[in-house]
Amino acid sequence: MSAPRIVSVRTVDHGVVDLPEPSWCVKAHRDDVHRADIHHQGVEHAASVDVPGTGRVPFLTAFLSQYPFAEQASRRIAVAVEIEGEHYEFDPAGLGDLAASITSHVLYGLLPLRARLQSLQEEL
Numbered sequence: 001m002s003a004p005r006i007v008s009v010r011t012v013d014h015g016v017v018d019l020p021e022p023s024w025c026v027k028a029h030r031d032d033v034h035r036a037d038i039h040h041q042g043v044e045h046a047a048s049v050d051v052p053g054t055g056r057v058p059f060l061t062a063f064l065s066q067y068p069f070a071e072q073a074s075r076r077i078a079v080a081v082e083i084e085g086e087h088y089e090f091d092p093a094g095l096g097d098l099a100a101s102i103t104s105h106v107l108y109g110l111l112p113l114r115a116r117l118q119s120l121q122e123e124l
Contacts, residue, residue, distance in 0.1 A: 011035045017069075022077075024064050040066040041080075060102075065089060 004020040010031040011017050017035055025040040042064030051057045065080035065087075067073065078089035081098065090098055 009033070009035075009038050011038070019068060022066070035069045036067065036071045038067065038069055040064075040068065040077075 006018050007021045007029055008016050008018050009029045012032055012034055014035040017038065019038065022040050024042045026043050027039075027041040029038060044061050044063045046058035046061040048056050048058045059082075061082040062079055064077060066075070066077045068075055074089075076091070078091055079095050080087040080089050081095075
C-alpha cells in the first residue's frame with residue numbers, strides 16, 4: 001500500500017498548508033483561499049435530458065465533497081448535489097431521502113402528468 005499523496009495549498013490565513021489528498025479528489029486545489037475553504041471534490045455525476053431547441057441539459061449534478069478544515073460545518077465526506085443552482089451536502093441517510101423524493105416525484109408527479117398530456121393531445 002502506498003503512502004497518501006500530500007498536496008500543498010497556499011492560504012491567506014495559515015500560510016502553506018500540507019494535507020493528504022484523498023484518492024477520489026479530482027479537482028486542483030486553488031491557492032490564496034482561507035484554510036477553511038480548502039475543498040476536496042470528486043468526479044461529477046449528472047442526470048441529463050434533451051431539451052428541444054437547447055440540446056442536452058445536465059441537472060442534479062452530484063459529487064463527493066469534503067472541507068477538511070471547515071470551521072462552521074462538518075468536516076466529514078458528503079455527497080454534494082446541485083439543486084436550483086445551489087449545492088447541498090447529504091450524508092448517506094439524507095441521500096437516500098433525496099433519492100426517495102426523486103422517485104416519488106417521478107412516479108406520482110411526472111408520469112401522471114405525462115399520461116394526462118397524452119390524453120389531452122389525443123383529444124385535439
